[in-house]
Amino acid sequence: MSSLLEHYDKLLQRSEQTVDDEYQTQVMHEANTLYTIFSAYVTCACCALLAWLLPGKLSLLSMIPLIIPWAAYLESSRWMKTKAPRPRPWNFTKREIALLAVLIGLHISGLGYHVSDAGFATGGFLGAIVGGVLGGTLMSTKMRADRKKDQARLDAELED
Secondary structure, three states: OOHHHHHHHHHHHHHHOOOOOHHHHHHHHHHHHHHHHHHHHHHHHHHHHHHHHOOHHHHHHHHHHHHHHHHHHHHHHHHHOOOOOOOOOOOOOHHHHHHHHHHHHHHHHHHHHHOOOHHHHHHHHHHHHHHHHHHHHHHHHHHHHHHHHHHHHHHHHHHO
16 A cells, blocks of 8 residues: 555544544545535536636636546545445436536536637537547446456455
8 A cells, every 4th residue: 555545544544533433423424425526516616607707718727626626536536446346426316417517518608608719619519518428428337347346356355
């Protein structure tokens, strides 16, 4: 295990020292799950807002905040796979899909509005839609495969 992953274990221990019992620990982890989900929506909303507020091609910088939740997800997933199988893909409700579609639509339309090159705006819009659908599908498939690999690896470790 890398020293960074060991550091994460120490961070979790320190975090759990802030509560008094298992129930409080469970509630804290549930609250952190809600925080993670809510922060993803807020990040999407901020990206959409920045796409409309930043002038011209600077509006492309509105995609930078997306790095934060993705980097956090990738790193926490890397830690989790050493402990338990990573979770299944999230099953979005129709309301969540609608909210994400509105936020992503606002983001893309803000980018399209501010980027003066019509060809770039049209290609970027279509590319974002195709890339988003393809990326979401591939990510879901990869998450399922990763979960199976994690489960098999952890089961093999238990048998040894």
